[in-house]
Amino acid sequence: MKRILFIVSLLSASLTMSAQQAEVFRLETEVRIDYMQEYQEGNAQDAVSGFQGKSFNFRIDGQIADGLTYSWRQRVNRPGKNDSFFDATDWATINYSLDRWTFSGGKQVVAIGGYEYDMSPINCYFSSEYWHNIGCYQFGASASYALGSKEDKLMFQFCESPFRRNALNVTGKEMFAYNLMWTGRHGFFSTISSVNMIEYLPGKFINYIALGSRYEGDQVALELDVMNRAVNAKDFWGKDMSVMADFSWYPSDRLRLFAKVTYDFNRCEEIGDFGVLPGTDVVRAGVGLEFYPLKNMKNLRLHLNGCYTDGKCVEGGALRPHQTIIDGGVTWRMKIIDLKR
DSSP states (O other), X not given: OHHHHHHHHHHHHHHHHHXXXXXXXXXXXXXXXXXXXXXXXXXXXXXXXXXXEEEEEEEEEEEEETTXXXXXXXXXXXXXXXXXXXXXXXXXXXXXXXXXXXXXXXXXXXXXXOHHHHSOGGGOSSOOHHHHHOOOEEEEEEEEEEETTTTEEEEEEEEEOTTHHHHHHHHOOOXXXXXXXXXXXXXXEEEEEEEEEEEEETTEEEEEEEEEEEEEOSSEEEEEEEEEEESSSTTOSSSEEEEEEXXXXXXXXXXXXXXXXXXXXXXXXXXXXXXSOTTOEEEEXXXXXXXXXXXXXXXXXXXXXXXXEEEEOOTTOSOOTTXXXXXXXXXXXXXXXXXXX
């Protein structure tokens, strides 16, 4: 309760400041409530089934001056014993744009390629082993440059390591990540791809090559992600990978039908990947639909989906073999304030 009151106080302060100073300001909130049934080897898992609040967050975007903007998204979660307020902050950034350059600082999304990774959690119904385990929001700074017609952008980011908590209690030292990401769109093809050097222990790095691609037609879309990870030169390619494919069909602008498959494996002997642990070899597949009941509006969404997981999982991983999940729910977004120049 104290955390919620603190968030409301911050929102009120932001509203007051924005009304006095900012020329552009938007405050919105989004909520997702699901009813889920989970089965393990055919046995109902009552402890994790039933109604669940999947997501509840606030987002504020505004402009302080020409070229100077800010963005903040805050989840309203029950705090853990050692959590700080910022543990529930997805991002809180200030950004300065000058011609083709944009400079940002604060808590940010770690610049790793892939469409599943880039998806907001409120829009993700079932996901890969990697998606479950990566700490994708960290403090850092970034600089991006728009190429050519500005459809392509290169971003360099220096930030905290997504794996810092895995080792911080043991070593007591901070760890960092160095990320170079390319986003682009050319006709029916779009990409979110990156190369990353991420510390998993102080002075020890895991290398990512994350290739995310999206192909769009009139009523169909395919998102395909291929991520290769390596902790040494011997296992540089094909030993530790994740592949995610999501096919969507849009019969109308109010309905999306989709099928999705993810495959995570780590055949390395050296422990260094805390996202997909050595020994993992797991597949998840499922289908689902999204429906927008209000014509010409995307503020209310209904969903229904199911997935099945099988393969080899290890202790400490997120997915489980012979696991079936059936899930349905509703998402709504509320625009509370929208002040435009």
